[in-house]
Amino acid sequence: MRGALLLAMLLAGGGAAVGGEEPLRVGSKKFTESVILGDTVKLLLESDGHRVEHKKQLGGSRILFDALESGEIDVYPEYTGTLLRELLADARLATWNDAKVHLRSRGIGVIGPLGFNNTYALGMKEKRAASLGIRMISDLREHAGLKLGFTNEFMQREDGWPGLRTRYDLPHEDARGMDHDMAYRGLGAGEVDVMDCYSTDAEIVHYGLRTLEDDLAYFPSYQAVLLYRVALETEAQGIVALLSQLAGRISADLMRRMNAGVKIERRAELAVAAELLEAATGVRPVEVIVATRAERVWRRTKEHLLMTAIALTAIILLGLLLGVAAAKVRWLAPPILGFVGLIWTVPALGLFYVMMPVVGLYEKAAITALLLYGLLPVVRNTQLGITTIAKPIMESAHVLGLSAWERLRRIELPLAAPSIFAGIKSAVVITVGTATIGAIIGAGGYGQPILTGIRRDDMAIVLEGLLPAMGMALVLLMLTDLVERLIVSPGLRLKADR
Amino acid sequence: MLALHGVTKRFGDTVALDDVSLDVTAGRTTALIGPSGCGKSTVLRLLVGLVRPSDGEVMVGDVLVGRDTERAVRRTVGYVIQEGGLFPHMTARRNVTLAARHAGWTPERIGERLETLVALTSFPGDALDRYPLQLSGGQRQRLALMRGLMLDPDVLLLDEPFAALDPVVRHELQEELRAIFERLGKTVVLVTHDLAEASFLGHEIVLMDAGRIVQRGAFRDFVDAPATPFVTRFVRAQRAPWDAS
Known part of the structure; x- marks a missing residue:
């Protein structure tokens, strides 16, 4: 137990030593384009000498927006359509200019549009479109025999196929709903002629698609912008001007190629972002170091171990305290056991969200959640170990x-020790495993490569997080066993032999 | 030396002791006997403050046993319970010396006392560093006795000390125990359900039934002048096999 405390303090100290001036925090959503843009912003800021931390794939729009508003992050890429239709929907803003005024009043500034519009688009094979002479969506009216394959979401959304068909007065009756990947495959095999996609999808490059011009301006605009905290204008002068270099410089074609660089060519986001930055602004990143696998794993190990060690230390200390209290003070037992049992039933994903207003994002939130989850086995086994003497x-x-x-x-305590250690071992396994979820709130750790691997559909990257996490659980279990051998009296182990 | 004055003890609706008064003379061995649930163990537990009377007073020496005095009382009373209540995570040595270490004795004093006790109880010296589960039943009982005697208490209370032993070991230990009691001259209260054991070890026998004292005296009194038909039945039920012939 003393060892774990020491380790936790050592790691915490190590983390703090890096500190100094607070770094700027860039956030990104959990899809590739957002991560690339986040890395691009990071490289741009670094080229001007700022220290930057990129909190990758934090989650969905709402989480990032809230994090920005509460000052947890300083800047992140967003889309105008998402702001108007989702994040600010309640404010009923008519135009993008209204939205900018509204955002400003909430302490949020806007840079951009960056130059590309990532909205719904209809795509056709370049060759087929060329042979039929189709350039715009209106052109489809003349070709009632084309086979349409749309995602189920696009088929059902009011602003999807039903509305599109009415607006353009399209004659096609038998548009079919299918999976996105199936549609791409069908396009290749000639089973599908027209499909829906996003205008910056990597696959548009990969499959050689022509995106049809939305000549009646039916699809809402999803212009990419950067949102930042207005306070930055005074806190860190020149930053807004620096970031504004990106405004209007990223075309849909450029963004598409960058997305393909990551998703199809499987290059690192940071390397792709460096290319994007240079292509868009002419700024050469100071130095792009794409971490090797060993460096990545080592960094994730430190993050994961730090979270786990601090959480486990707190779990053991608080767990013993609550367990003893529940065992010794009869009326305290039901509320204590009830409380730790109730927490156990809250799904981890939901717990992070519920706790966000209180503890925010990052390591502190992850450690709090881990602490709450790990308590049950230690508290219950301590209480049980003592009351069954x-x-x-x-x-x-x-x-x-x-x-x-x-x-x-x-x-x-000595007599309850075997039971307490059994509880601690459960807590170790739970904590190491649950800590992977910390990645969705920017706490890093082994969950980061797992999320990235899932996003990029790359098993090797998933395993980069999965295998070390399993290894860490096993090593910590062995350590616990060792400590147990030192602490638990040999007189009690005899009992087990009998 | 030890006294119960009009003590009643209720556990919920059950009456364990019903207005019991008892005086135990200093320096003598008193055997409490009776069927299961008669209240004999409750008397011992009252004397060390493990339970408190619902009514009446419990005295040890001239101290009234209560919340404030129980820890002081326990230093003057040694208590040996069924199966020993030994601490399985401590070696024999640590079991015996725990109370003395807690009371702040010097290591030299503890060592001397331990030597005396090992000799007194014929506990094998090389078994001192074993754990209770590595000891035989007889050794465990000797160990419990040593632990009860460690602080050299004036009073020794024993609750069914031989219950878990096989007959041969039990017989040996009874002999030794009687010799030890005679040598030490302590006030001893022994709880048992075996009349032969009670008469062998006790100067005086106290027979209890259903929370009351039925009769007290020497073994012969129980045979020659039974106070109630219950006494006769109890004595007859305990007869030795050779009585039948």
Whole structure:
């Protein structure tokens, strides 16, 4: 136990030593384009000498927007359509200019549009479109025989196929709903002629698609912009001007190629972002170091171990305290066991969200959640270990004149130790495993490569997080076993042999 | 030396002791006997403050046993319970010396006392560093006795000390125990359900039934002048096999 505390302090100290001036925090959503833009912003800021931390794939729009508003992050890429239709929908703003005024009043500034519009688009094979002479969506009117394959979402959304068909007065009756990837494959095989896509999808490059011009301006605009905290204008002068270099410089074609660089060519986001930055602004990044696998794993290991060690130390200390209280003070048992049991039933994903207003994002939130989850086995096993000590033994302790503290220290805790250690081992496994979820709130750790791997559909990257996480759980279990051998009296192990 | 004055003890609706008064003379061995649930163990537990009377007073020496005095009382009373109540995570040595270490004795004093006790109880010296589960039943009982005697108490209370032993070991230990009691001259209260054991070890026998004292005296009194038909039945139920012939 003392060892774990030492380790936690060491790691915490190590983390703090890096500190100094607070770095700027860039956020990004959990899809590739957002991560590339986040990395691009990071490189741009670094080229001007700022220290930057990129909190990658934090989650969805709402989480990032809230994080920006509460000052957890300083800047992140967003889309105008998302702001008008989702984030600010309640404010009922008519135009983008209204939205900018509204955002300003909430302490949020806007840079951009950056130059591309990532909205719905209809795509056709370049060759097929060329042979039929189709350039715009209106052109489809003349070709009633084309086979349309749309995602189920596009088929059903009011602003999807139903509205599109009405606006353009399209004659096609049998548009079919299908999976996005199936549609791409169908396009290749000639089963599908027209499909829906996003205008900056990497696949548009990969499959050689022509995106049809939305000549009646039916699809809403999803212009990419950067949102930043207005306070930055005074806190860090020149930053807004610096970031404004990106405004209007990223075309849909450029963005598409960058997305393909990551998703199809499987290059690192940071390397692709460096290319994007140079192509868009002419700024050469100071130095782009794409971490090697060993460096990445080592960094994730430190993050994961730091979270786990601090959480486990707190779990053990608080768990023992609550367990002893529940065992010794009869009326405290139901509320304590009820509380830790109730937390256990809250799904981890939901817990992060519920706690966000209180503890925010990042490591602090992750550690708090881990602490809450890990408590149950330690509390319950401590309480159980103490209350199940044979009555004659406790009476002997009383009659020998031991004080309450001495009874606890010399008799109850040593006798409950095997049960307590069983609880600690459960907590170790739970904590190491649950800590991977910390990645969705920017706490890093082994969850980061798992998320990235899932996003990029790359098993090797998923395993980069999965295998070390399993290894860490096993190593910590072995350590716990070792400590147990040192602490638990040999007199109690005899019992197990019998 | 030890006294119960009009003590009643209720556990919920059950009456364990019903207005019991008892005086135990200093320096003598008193055997409390009776069927299961008669209240004999409750008397011992009252004397060390493990339970408190619902009514009446419990005295040890001239101290009234209560919340404030129980820890002081326990230093003058040694208590040996069924199966020993030994601490399985401590070696024999640590089991015996725990109370003395807690009371702040010097290591030299503890060492001397331990030597005396090992000799007194014929506990094998090389077994001192074993754990209770590595000891035989007889050794465990000797160990419990040593632990009860460690602080050299004036009073020794024993609750069914031989219950878990096989007959041969039990017989040996009874002999030794009687010799030890005679040598130490302590006030001893022994709880048992075996009349032969009670008469062998006790100067005086106290027979209890259903929370009351039925009769007290020497073994012969129980045979020659039974106070109630219950006494006769109890004595007859305990007869030795050779009585039948």
